[in-house]
Amino acid sequence: MTDTPHAAPEAAPRVAVLGANGKMGRRAVEAVRAAEGLELAAELGSRDPLTAVVDAGATHVLDLTVPDASPDNVAFAVENGLHAVVGTSGWGPERRVALEARLAEHPGVGVLIAPNFSVGSVLASAFAAKAARWFESVELIELHHPAKLDAPSGTAVRTAELIGDARAAAGVGPSPDATERDPDGARGAVVNGVHVHAVRLRGLEAHQEVLLGGPGEQLVVRHDAFDRGAYMPGVVLGLRTVASRPGLTYGLDGYLDLG
Numbered sequence: 597m598t599d600t601p602h603a604a605p606e607a608a609p610r611v612a613v614l615g616a617n618g619k620m621g622r623r624a625v626e627a628v629r630a631a632e633g634l635e636l637a638a639e640l641g642s643r644d645p646l647t648a649v650v651d652a653g654a655t656h657v658l659d660l661t662v663p664d665a666s667p668d669n670v671a672f673a674v675e676n677g678l679h680a681v682v683g684t685s686g687w688g689p690e691r692r693v694a695l696e697a698r699l700a701e702h703p704g705v706g707v708l709i710a711p712n713f714s715v716g717s718v719l720a721s722a723f724a725a726k727a728a729r730w731f732e733s734v735e736l737i738e739l740h741h742p743a744k745l746d747a748p749s750g751t752a753v754r755t756a757e758l759i760g761d762a763r764a765a766a767g768v769g770p771s772p773d774a775t776e777r778d779p780d781g782a783r784g785a786v787v788n789g790v791h792v793h794a795v796r797l798r799g800l801e802a803h804q805e806v807l808l809g810g811p812g813e814q815l816v817v818r819h820d821a822f823d824r825g826a827y828m829p830g831v832v833l834g835l836r837t838v839a840s841r842p843g844l845t846y847g848l849d850g851y852l853d854l855g
């Protein structure tokens with residue numbers, strides 16, 4: 597009797613966590629250790645050289661650092677043929693275009709930039725975008741802990757991009773607004789045509805409300821992350837999936853079947 601041929605089992609992703617001493621990084625280290633089929637290869641802080649990732653035999657990089665450091669970290673991963681899952685905020689259109697150009701030279705490498713790893717948050721953004729064409733007005737409020745470095749949040753930017761694109765595709769005009777004078781920017785930032793307001797308050801974690809207004813009614817799409825555990829299933833999903841999705845995926849929704 598001949599042996600049945602078996603495909604060689606896929607090697608487990610070996611994950612290097614960048615920003616391992618940070619609030620997200622510490623939780624991610626625990627999550628990677630606990631996840632079946634993932635191996636923790638290295639934990640890097642801000643003083644560790646990136647070459648430690650290669651020395652540790654990592655196949656994947658998980659970037660949970662700061663917006664100023666993230667592009668160089670991801671570039672290093674791509675140049676070394678490592679897949680990258682990125683939770684760090686600050687990945688605007690220019691950075692993404694530059695990364696896509698780099699990835700074109702490394703066609704087997706996958707990168708996921710996930711402005712939010714929480715499935716609830718991804719669903720809330722997707723639903724807000726779906727609803728946005730049906731309302732005259734839409735504005736967004738994001739509320740975070742005061743240690744956050746950037747405003748508006750990456751999630752708010754992503755949500756505004758989805759909402760603005762959905763409204764443009766449906767031919768919906770801008771939200772009505774009679775404001776003539778706003779010397780101090782009280783109307784907030786405008787991202788892709790959507791007013792975005794950022795609150796920083798002790799006691800908060802990460803929260804977002806999309807306010808949708810029509811004649812005589814309001815719909816509020818709200819998501820609350822009370823604890824960083826909310827992000828870990830998405831982190832693990834990203835790490836398990838990214839190698840099978842070469843190129844750049846922007847948003848965890850790219851890995852979810854949202855219908």
Ligand SMILES: NC(=O)C1=CN([C@@H]2O[C@H](COP(=O)(O)OP(=O)(O)OC[C@H]3O[C@@H](n4cnc5c(N)ncnc54)[C@H](O)[C@@H]3O)[C@@H](O)[C@H]2O)C=CC1
Nearest residue numbers: 615617618619620641642661665683684685710711712713
């Ligand atoms: N995508 C998502 O679901 C989430 C994303 N975030 C984002 O993740 C990032 C990190 O958030 P937190 O952990 O709360 O911040 P944090 O400030 O607690 O941690 C950041 C860590 O990165 C380290 N660091 C800075 N430069 C580094 C480098 N070059 N190499 C290695 N480590 C470096 C810092 O020393 C610090 O320990 C932020 O951009 C935040 O907005 C936060 C929560 C959820």
Ligand SMILES: O=C(O)C1=N[C@H](C(=O)O)C[C@H](O)C1
Nearest residue numbers: 685711712744749750751802
């Ligand atoms: O800094 C945070 O805390 C968070 N950052 C991400 C963002 O900028 O959207 C995700 C979440 O909002 C928590």
